[in-house]
Amino acid sequence: MSMAHSESRQALLFDADKESHGDKFEFSSDSIEMSSLDEIPVTPAQPGKYGPTHYGSDGNDSDEDSDVEDDGDQALLGSRSRSRGRERTEEHPTDTLSQVKRIVLETAPTLLLTTVGLLFTGEILESVSHWKAMTRIDELIMLIPVVLNLKGNLEMNLSARLGTAANMGDLDIPEKRRSIILGNLTLLQVQATVVSFFAAIVAFAIGKIFPDPPNFESTAVPVKRDVIQQIIARAVHKKPHRPTLPPRPSGSAEFIMVASSAMCAACLSSVLLGSFMCGLVVMCRRFGLDPDNIAPPVAACLGDLVTLSLLGLISEAHLGILETPVPLILVITLTVAAVGWTIVTNRNQHVRHLLTEGWSPLFLAMAISTGTGIVLDSFVERYTGFALLAVVIAGLPGGVSAIFVSRLSTALHATTTKMSSAMASVTNLQEKHYPKPRLVLLTLILVSIPVEIIFLGCVIGFGWIHLPFLFIVLKVMFFLVAITISLIVAQLTTTFLWKWHLDPDMYALPCQSALTDLVGQLLLVACYEIASLLGVKVAIQHRPRPGGV
Numbered sequence: 001m002s003m004a005h006s007e008s009r010q011a012l013l014f015d016a017d018k019e020s021h022g023d024k025f026e027f028s029s030d031s032i033e034m035s036s037l038d039e040i041p042v043t044p045a046q047p048g049k050y051g052p053t054h055y056g057s058d059g060n061d062s063d064e065d066s067d068v069e070d071d072g073d074q075a076l077l078g079s080r081s082r083s084r085g086r087e088r089t090e091e092h093p094t095d096t097l098s099q100v101k102r103i104v105l106e107t108a109p110t111l112l113l114t115t116v117g118l119l120f121t122g123e124i125l126e127s128v129s130h131w132k133a134m135t136r137i138d139e140l141i142m143l144i145p146v147v148l149n150l151k152g153n154l155e156m157n158l159s160a161r162l163g164t165a166a167n168m169g170d171l172d173i174p175e176k177r178r179s180i181i182l183g184n185l186t187l188l189q190v191q192a193t194v195v196s197f198f199a200a201i202v203a204f205a206i207g208k209i210f211p212d213p214p215n216f217e218s219t220a221v222p223v224k225r226d227v228i229q230q231i232i233a234r235a236v237h238k239k240p241h242r243p244t245l246p247p248r249p250s251g252s253a254e255f256i257m258v259a260s261s262a263m264c265a266a267c268l269s270s271v272l273l274g275s276f277m278c279g280l281v282v283m284c285r286r287f288g289l290d291p292d293n294i295a296p297p298v299a300a301c302l303g304d305l306v307t308l309s310l311l312g313l314i315s316e317a318h319l320g321i322l323e324t325p326v327p328l329i330l331v332i333t334l335t336v337a338a339v340g341w342t343i344v345t346n347r348n349q350h351v352r353h354l355l356t357e358g359w360s361p362l363f364l365a366m367a368i369s370t371g372t373g374i375v376l377d378s379f380v381e382r383y384t385g386f387a388l389l390a391v392v393i394a395g396l397p398g399g400v401s402a403i404f405v406s407r408l409s410t411a412l413h414a415t416t417t418k419m420s421s422a423m424a425s426v427t428n429l430q431e432k433h434y435p436k437p438r439l440v441l442l443t444l445i446l447v448s449i450p451v452e453i454i455f456l457g458c459v460i461g462f463g464w465i466h467l468p469f470l471f472i473v474l475k476v477m478f479f480l481v482a483i484t485i486s487l488i489v490a491q492l493t494t495t496f497l498w499k500w501h502l503d504p505d506m507y508a509l510p511c512q513s514a515l516t517d518l519v520g521q522l523l524l525v526a527c528y529e530i531a532s533l534l535g536v537k538v539a540i541q542h543r544p545r546p547g548g549v
Contacts, residue, residue: 096439100439100443102290103293103440103443103444103447104443104446104447106289106290106293106294107293107294107400107403107444107447108447108450108451110293110294110297110298110399111297111396111399111400111447111448111451112451112454113301114297114298114300114301114395114399115391115392115395115396115399115451115455117301117302117305118301118304118391118392118395119391120305121301121304121305121308122391124305124308124309124312125144125308127312128144128308128309128311128312129141131312131315131316132316132319133312133315133316133318133319134312134315136319137254137257137258137315137319138207139200139203139204139207139254139255139258140203140258140261140311140315142203142206142207143199143200143203143258143261143262143311144308144311145369146199146202146203146366147195147196147199147262147265147266147307147311148303148304148307148308149365149366149369149514150195150196150198150199150362150363150365150366151192151195151196151266151269151270151303151307152299152300152303152304152307152513153361153362153365153509153510153513154188154191154192154195154270154303154362155188155273155274155277155299155300155302155303156296156299156300156303156402156509156510156513157358157505157506157509157510158184158188158274158277158278158299159277159281159291159295159296159298159299159406160292160295160296160402160405160406160409160504160505160508160509161184161354161505161506162180162181162184162277162278162281162291162295163281163290163291163292163295163296163406163410164292164406164409164410164413164505165180166281166282166284166285166291167290167291167292167410167414168410168413168414171281171282171285172285176350177282179348179349179350180350180351181278181282182348183345183348183350183351183352184274184278184351185270185271185274185275185278186341186344186345186348186351187341187345187351187354187355188270188274189267189270189271189337189338189341190338190341190342190345190355191270192263192266192267192269192270193263193266193267193334193335193337193338193341194338195266195362196259196262196263196265196266196267197259197262197263197331197335198363199262199266200255200258200259200262200263202366203258204255204258253322253323253327254322256327256328256331257315257318257319257322257327258315259327259331260318260327260328260330260331260334261311261314261315261318261327262311263330263331263334264310264314264330264334265307265310265311265314265315266307267334267337268310268314269303269306269307269310272306273299273302273303273306273307276302277295277298277299280294280295280298281295290407292403292406292407292410293403293407295406296399296402296403296405296406296509297399297400297402297403300395300398300399300402300513301399342355354506357503357506357507358503358506358507358510360507361506361507361508361509361510361511362510364510364511364514365510365511365513365514366514368511368514368515368517368518369514369517369518371518372394372514372517372518372521375518375521375522375525379521379525379528382528382539383528383538383539384465384466384467384538384539385459385464385465385467386524386528388459388464388465389465389475389524390520390521390524392452392455392456392479393475393478393479393482393520393521393523393524394482394516394517394520394521394524395517396448396451396452396455396479396483397448397479397482397483397485397486397487397516397520398486398512398513398516398517398520400444400445400447400448400483400486400487401483401486401487401489401490401512401513401516402509402512402513403444404440404441404444404487404490404491405490405493405494405504405508405509405512406505406509407440408437408490408491408494408495408504409494409503409504409505409508411437412494412498412504437491441487441488441491444483444487445480445483445484445487448479448483449476449480452476452479453476456472456475456476460472467538468531468536468537468538470531470534470536471527471531471536471538474527474530474531475524475527477527478523478524478526478527481523482516482519482520482523485519485523486512486515486516486519486520489512489515489516489519490508490512493508493511493512494508
């Protein structure tokens with residue numbers, strides 16, 4: 001992209017009070033990105049006219065198609081029908097009701113299924129935490145929250161990137177689609193190897209910061225395991241019990257074993273889940289569904305489920321080879337493989353620039369999640385059903401805001417493509433009357449309410465928790481506050497990153513997900529506190545533990 005073209009793009013996106021062909025029109029950067037340009041049609045990308053993650057065209061597509069003539073799919077509200085390939089409908093998506101209906105039909109089942117999936121993840125965690133490997137080596141149980149946080153964000157970023165590519169038409173050409181998908185899968189392997197090894201280091205660092213008390217015969221829960229188990233209990237409604245045997249003292253062999261388990265689980269999970277997400281996005285495109293409505297929450301849910309299952313199985317298998325060179329050989333092999341994947345990724349023109357992007361939000365999100373764990377640790381045993389309700393008040397708004405971020409990111413990338421041709425195009429786009437992004441926000445809020453009510457009905461009907469009606473009303477009200485805040489933060493975060501030339505597909509979702517978890521649990525604490533002030537009995541009657549603790 002030439003310097004003149006770059007300056008033109010920045011002026012189009014960020015300047016205010018510009019003139020076009022003698023006609024004056026005002027818009028700030030916010031109004032451009034969020035109130036008018038977000039609603040433009042998403043069309044196949046023009047070559048060389050796309051933002052940071054644009055997958056450059058391999059062919060010589062014509063730039064002569066005008067924005068006025070392009071009747072593509074709508075970025076934020078979808079379209080009545082999404083055609084395959086580069087064909088587009090000739091009808092503008094002006095029917096707001098049908099577009100809202102489309103969002104509801106695509107997001108509601110996805111959010112309901114992923115919320116149920118979070119409960120399955122909690123049940124698996126409850127089981128895995130009692131396995132021999134987890135009870136023998138403390139760092140394995142500490143590894144779970146770190147690796148799940150880092151690894152889950154990788155799949156969410158992948159789904160956002162592929163959703164943008166699909167809506168921009170970059171996946172419609174077979175050769176280009178193959179190159180983009182293979183490039184993203186190799187990139188995912190590199191990222192998984194790095195973050196899993198880092199997770200092992202963090203797990204051992206936590207082990208040094210929170211040492212266990214020397215008396216293992218007491219039935220009291222050791223300080224370290226209590227803190228860590230509450231951190232990972234964000235999707236669990238029962239707290240894992242302390243193992244009867246003392247954990248094995250940690251040394252270099254244990255560190256290598258933990259690193260090997262984490263790296264093997266993360267890399268294998270990336271192959272399985274990454275391939276599934278790529279296939280899901282392609283199938284959504286083929287059947288006329290918007291992947292931005294489906295892929296992000298699925299990636300978040302399955303990322304935890306698959307990675308946790310693999311980590312439990314692989315760590316259990318590693319326990320038998322702890323004193324052998326096999327774990328070290330696996331670490332070295334995966335490290336060498338990561339170097340090879342880095343070389344392969346660097347040779348792929350579609351993804352090579354992503355090798356250096358998106359690392360800082362992954363680790364920032366992990367730090368924020370630590371604060372979430374502290375909140376959970378402080379209140380999970382104080383109030384009835386806190387950990388179970390935290391699943392929805394944190395997980396469901398996180399999934400909804402991930403959908404919103406992905407849609408906004410797609411719209412912004414499409415806007416860049418559209419606006420880079422000429423200022424006259426901007427004037428024409430502003431004259432088109434498409435529904436505002438706030439309508440998408442309200443639609444997503446309304447979609448989440450039935451999911452929340454269905455979830456509460458199920459957990460109460462199954463007898464998992466027993467809560468008064470007044471508390472349930474308060475819970476729904478605070479849930480609405482949580483999901484509204486999460487969507488507003490999603491829009492502000494996406495806009496902020498875009499203004500600073502940072503791709504939301506790489507930077508927005510990790511921090512957004514972590515902040516949503518933290519805000520959701522803080523609001524749940526406030527809900528319990530207000531219910532207590534109103535006379536609702538929601539506090540657990542604490543009994544003194546044996547041993548005087």
